[in-house]
Amino acid sequence: MANNKIGIDIGGTNLKVAWVEDNHISSEIIERGTPDNIDQFRTVLWEILNSININNETRLGFSVPGVVDYTNGNIDLCPNLEYLNGINVKDLLQREECMVGNDADMALLGEISSNDLWEENIGLVALGTGIGSSYYISHTGPWQSNLLSEIGHIKVASNGRRCTCGGLDCLETYFSGWSLISQAKKSGLEVEDVYELFNLAQNSNQVASSLILQNIPYLGIAISSMINLTGINKVILTGKISRSYDLFQEALYNSVSNALHPHAKKDFQVIKSSLIDHSSIIGAVARFK
Template structure:
């Protein structure tokens, strides 16, 4: 076997891991680890380390790269600055803890950035520039791909679509803002609003199913959430003028027939602007987009290192 790369997608409710053969870029195995709201960060790291150790023991080639995407904002050292869906993790030195548990260095990214690169590199049939990728799951994120790489912004914090204000008089978000899109259009928001309305649900999926079966309260919650999501995406389209928009994430993968309606709504909101016919499609890679993004970034890092080594040898 050739050397392998491990990709990790750390979302608001689970950690998904995949191991790829770096030589032929094929997926060897994947694992999903459920993470409850009360899961401690060290506990999560230990579970991830156990999976990686098991993979390495059962293959001939070594794991040369580990890339991970976090749904929370982290700094250059790999310490989590703020994670609205996991506030207890704020201040946790994720990279340091991971390296200590596994003995391996970690390339750390925003999860939406990884998903965008996965879709750009392995999902699209041809390169699209600019590409706006939107992820809708436990939370909401986005990323803009420009000339084959994600635009990160001056502070590495671009793409926070879930924290744009859609209701200036709305409730306080864990991020510190008010009326954030994530409070009304994410999976967790749909679940929370349905429970507040007294619906017999435990997950956001239950709300979608109730809506499909004619429950009016559930239908209104879904309708309002999708409309606010469409408004948020339309505003991003106005700002960045992408060639196309790809929408992915856990909620989209489970209920694609509902989220396909976003294209017409977004185009309607854009009115007569030049972007009014922007193409809006659902992710080809689905829940696996961030995992394939880890492979894309990992291969990119390996390529950079190889070129640096060639430069040293040629001097």
């Protein structure tokens, strides 16, 4: 069959699988809760793959929330799914036609391949439970250079906030999903998910709105640092927090602009992804020829 590529996005809470053809999702997206251990992972994945009738020629692309060695396909570090640490997917599934990539890298590759952005210099920031990032400069991305992009762990303040990585004052301690929920609860808001927090802000809850806006400058510092350092002029926001971009777009634009080199202010863009839920699935198979 012509359509022989499957993208598999492994998230901290959900596992998503879909057929991909011509850089677009070509089937229903099958979604399951992310398994708790490697045996369950292998079992659930094979149940899904067998249900959609893969064959020996089907190519599988994986997107994972961790550090990937693109030279050998190993998942070197996956903090939220530790059972994947050190795993090589080819060996795990005993299939040669497998590729794996970092989720933010694959999201950016999905954006580029779906929207024909191969001639642009672009960054991506994934605003979810944590904060991931990637970049594509002079026709090269991390999946080619085997380099790492971790904007979530840029130090943006000196307030002594402890990050899950062990460091202090990383961007994640201010504008990630886990941090915003923690701050919201300390402010007396009864929320369990970042969607609830942004819904409150959307409905004019002043505590929620103030909490979000007071943390925007930290995100602005990080994004402006990415632009100042690399010279890119477009940053794509993805992840569940980016769904609410209209609530903080103006504040973020101003924060980024205020911290940019004067030359970089002329034509920079910070835009919301058009493929928020799908880009990592598409990007996971984009390297297959």
